Amino acid sequence: KIDCFTLSGSGEPTLHKNLDKIISLIKKETKNKYPICVITNSSLLYKKEIRKELRKADIIIPSLDAASFNLFKKINNPHPQIKLSKVIEGLINLRREFKGKIYLEIMLIKGLNDGLKEIEKLKKIIEKINPDKVHLNLPIRPTPEKVNLPSQNKLEKIKKIIGGKAFLVTPSLKAKQYKDSLKIKEKILEFLKRRPANLEELSICLGENSSLISKHLSMLLKEKRIRKRFHKGKLNFLIND
Template structure:
């Protein structure tokens, strides 16, 4: 489980994708509409679908200001402030407001890591327009595979996720990196990858980031895809694809 000295702040974490990034969680615990088998934070106990104010942006900003005062040198080296955390950040109805408030107190770029489930909602897409980078995920384009790997709340519909991603790709002017979490024997068949490729062409992200579980997962026997096969999948998906 993620260790957090603050209620909403974690890190900073250094990653190959984002460099030095400070994370903000938009809920005090794991609040999500998916129960992914590969989730490093464990199972979602009771998925939710309703958007509401799971955390007050003013409280989050107060914590961020406190962290910056206590860590001035590290704050200057940050590349990103990342909205993600233990659950799905777009479930918080005030995410757009938070993005604006963060931009007022730091020169860091703002990244949002999302499971894409709410991008079919125009209000959610509009709220994310202030971010510099959005990294949505799409693990499956087949309904059975989607329900097996991501185990969504009944209100979450794959068709709406895909249409939302297509719309967001047309509306967003920042960097747009699509992440795919590949699990051996579930969503890594060549047939499914070719279907993914067709959908991704409609979404038109700047990058396609291929990932596979390496940390502890919510369920047992969730296997990583071998590196040789990852390279093959990368080749199928084309020049925008990279393994992260």
């Protein structure tokens, strides 16, 4: 069942010069039957022309992961021309102009932006933006550097501080760990049945942290279900016949 059409991809939708036309085309082809959602990193929302491109969407999910510039740099690694003050300004103006729903997304990382002082600062900014909902998320995709996740208890505290608009949109940590331990080996085996791959490829293609993939690769090697082979200087894994 289709809930909505989401524009996100592996890049930033607001960089597309024909975003407005794409939204219009989807609405036309689907006879306006489904809502259109756009996920954005918020970096270009300070530009009026970008906000205008988004006006025909039904839902916008912009992100804001920090209330201080230093944390903004650490977490998002923005282009030097992108300033946190401009991002916040763009979000406030988006709310004034946009008639649809805005679900603000915050990605929480242990030891960076999950401190209660930082959350209090974020709360004040959120009140200025006035989104319809606040989605509290976790970095579950592979990242260039290892990151730690806040505890479930900490997430509940953060949710309480932000207030009634806040929702945890990621599975509980215990449920996620159970699911990973149950299914990750099968996902690796299914992939390796198609072709050999190295650790980095498996991590990216399966959307899992490399340390988790490495752990299960070791288990599969011990079980002799896979074997390893060096190819062009890289350690590859392949299925045992």
